[in-house]
Amino acid sequence: MRTALATALLLGGASWLPTIALAQTAGDGASDNASAQDVIVVTAQRREQSVLEVPIAISAIGGDSLASKGITNSAALQSAVPNLQISSPYGSTQPNFSLRGISVANEYNSNQASPVGVYLDDVYLANRTAHGMGLFDLDRVEVLRGPQGTLFGRNTTGGAINFITRAPGLHDNEGYAEVGYGNFNTWTAQAAVETTMVENELGLRLAANYIKGDGQIRNVFPGGRDGNSQDTLQGRATLRFRPGDGPLDVKIKVYGGRDRGSQAAIQGFLPARAGLGFFETNENRLGLNRTEAYGISANVAYHVSDALTLTSITSRDAGKQNLQQAADGAPVDILDINWRSSYNQFSEELRLNYSDDKLSLVAGGFYGWDTVVTDNTFNIGSALGPGVNGGFFQHYRQRRSSTALFAQGDYKLADRLTLTLGARYTWDRATYRDGYAYLFAGDVGGAQTPLATTVPCAGVAGTCAYDPAARYAIDGRNRALTGRVALSYELPGGTLLYASYNRGYRSGAFNGGGYTSSVGITYIAPERVNAYEVGFKGRYGGFLTLTGSAFYYDYTNQQVQDTRPGPVSFLVNAPKSEVYGAELEASARLSRMFKLNASAGYLHARYKQLTLQGTKLDGNNLPFAPEWTFQAGIDATLMDNATGKLTLSPTVAYFSRQYFSPFNAINATSTTQNNAELQQGAYAKVNVSAAFQTGRFTFKAFANNLFDRQTYAYGLDLRGAGFPYNFLVPSTPRTFGGSVRVAF
Secondary structure: OHHHHHHHHHHHHHHHHHHHHHHHHOHHHHHHHHHHHHHHHHOOOOOOEEEHOOOOEEEEEEHHHHHHHOOEEEEHHHOOOOOOEEEEEEEEEEEEEEEEOOOOOOOOOOOOOEEEEEOOOEEEEOHHHHOOEEEEOEEEEEEEOOOOOOOOOOOOOOOEEEEEEOOOOOOOOOHHHHHHHEEOEEEEEEEEEEEEEOOOOOOEEEEEEEEEEEOOEEOOOOOOOOOOOOEEEEEEEEEEHHHHHEEEEEEEEEEEEEOOOOOOOOOHHHHHOOOOOOOEEEOOOOOEEEEEEEEEEEEEEEEOOOOOOEEEEEEEEEEEEEEEEEEOOOOOOOEEEEEEEEEEEEEEEEEEEOOOOOOOEEEEEEEEEEEEEEEEEEEEEEEEOOEEEEEEEEEEEEEEEEEEEEEEEEOOOOEEEEEEEEEEEEEEEEEEEEEEEEEEEOOOOOOOOOEEEEEOOOOOOOEEEOOOOEEEEEEEEEEEEEEEEEEEEEEOOOOOOEEEEEEEEEEEEEEOOOOHHHHHHEEEEHHHHHHHEEEEEEEEEEEEEEEEEEEEEEEEEEEEEEEEOOOOOEEEEEEEEHHHHHHEEEEEEEOOEEEEEEEEEEEEEEEEOOEEEEOOOOEEOOOOOOOOOEEEEEEEEEEEEEEEEEEEEEEEEEEEHHHOOOOOOOOOOOOOOOOHHHHEEOOEEEEEEEEEEOOEEEEEEEEEEOOOOOOEEEEOHHHHOOOOEEEEEOOOOOEEEEEEEOOO
């Protein structure tokens, strides 16, 4: 099966080549120069290369393109990247990234690592709370699809996303300031300033971002807070020092940010939905999502010679979250949760880059650790009896450490033929300490009277006497060899063909959702992916950039939640899944006044072996894995003269049906489940922006979700846990507004 599929995909790619070869003879020099300017330089292989030279399926989006597409936070990236889905039970906070069907599935606890590695300037962000960042003053975003276990490391079974900020260029003094206003009384402000104190030696860049807006989901409860409000403030300072314009290049970055927006408005208890519109709720305790993230990093590069560079990247990051989530969407107390955690992390990567006529080599070592301290409160109305409120409190400390050695080399076997070999060996350790949980009596936000210890307790919740000194602790460790083998060939016209094998790995994990019993708190096996891929990329006819890839994954041990009678939450492994598909991305500069971008993705993602709640789910779709995704956008310059330049940029994104649960529409026997609710049908959303630039000023107008499509972004089964409803999160309604920007 695997060999036949790879052969078919390679032949399918080869069928393009006669057309491509002919197209390469068309065009003129002016078009070639325009097209070349559109090609982004990336660091996906830890060295600077044109995106068309990298034998990896990668989407690279420049900072200006992010703005024109209306992508202002990480949760909006799915509108620009094929086979990428982004969801969250908390709105834009703690997003769950799904690349080619690989995601956290139905796991929602903050202690879990994302299977899509998220990086800020090559620094791995271990905690998912830090992933919901606003995007401002970026040079580019690189989205690498497929396992990246060699150069990026563990927890990249799905791929990696690298957010790369703008750093001082050591040449100019420049900057910009922008202010905007939109519906829902939304104010935005963004600014950056760069100063060069010593030409080619010392420079500083400062950037800031601010968003403040009313709730986008109307709450009809008297005096209730509206849902999905925005209140974000971020700042960043980058100092670059290159003494004597010599071989040493030091970049020190400090950043910080906080968010105080209201929670995503839940659609839950159906009787509370009577008479409400899709973008309305009736919720008595709609809370706030309070998050913070901050850190410092030092990137130190020393150019020993033209062929050899040593780089050290050291970082220290921290943050916390306090999410007040009314999880019932009702004017009465059924389920109210306070998710609280704080995290810290440290990492150090030391690497060597060597390059000559035949060999390009990257080798080095990595060490990092991260901790999370969690204090969650689950208030379940009338949990102890009619009119007697109560719930569960949970506490634990988790620490993970990782050490790795890695090397990857590109060796030219012939003038146009390159062999890539890479390997990484990783040692991971994890500890779960000071774990305890108890059943209590008390109202939401009020005093708690402990009644029974539930962790540690091997029995049914409420059957173990309360012991304030009881603690639960376990350890976990694993090691893994990951790697990459690729063969790439450049055709005479410049087209790059490649075939690759990659092995990816996501470390084992503790069940952060175990609070009704310690039976479910275990350390489960790591995920692994064996990925086979063929692809091509090139520039044709002086105006068209085209990339395509096809892939097959042998995916084992996806980590998913299984809620069993008790109720007891287990984190378990899905033994085997099969994923295959294809992607195509195109960018065409048809004239100086007109540019087209488009992409398409096909995905087949199925469980081959999976049983949850005693129900066999073989053949079901993986969650957050639509079969088809399409994106298209136009940048049309309607006017470009002495008065100014007017550009219109509409985009459309289409997604076929996706499920939010591994159950798909199947219900476990002897339960009140209705899992058919936990899906989103096919839909398309349109965004449009227009910008008029005159001199140093740019005036912009935008509308996102132009036709006000009503869609769900996330769903979770609560009926299986005994609640009389499921948990659904609506996406945002239509937003529109304008801004003015001045460059200096």
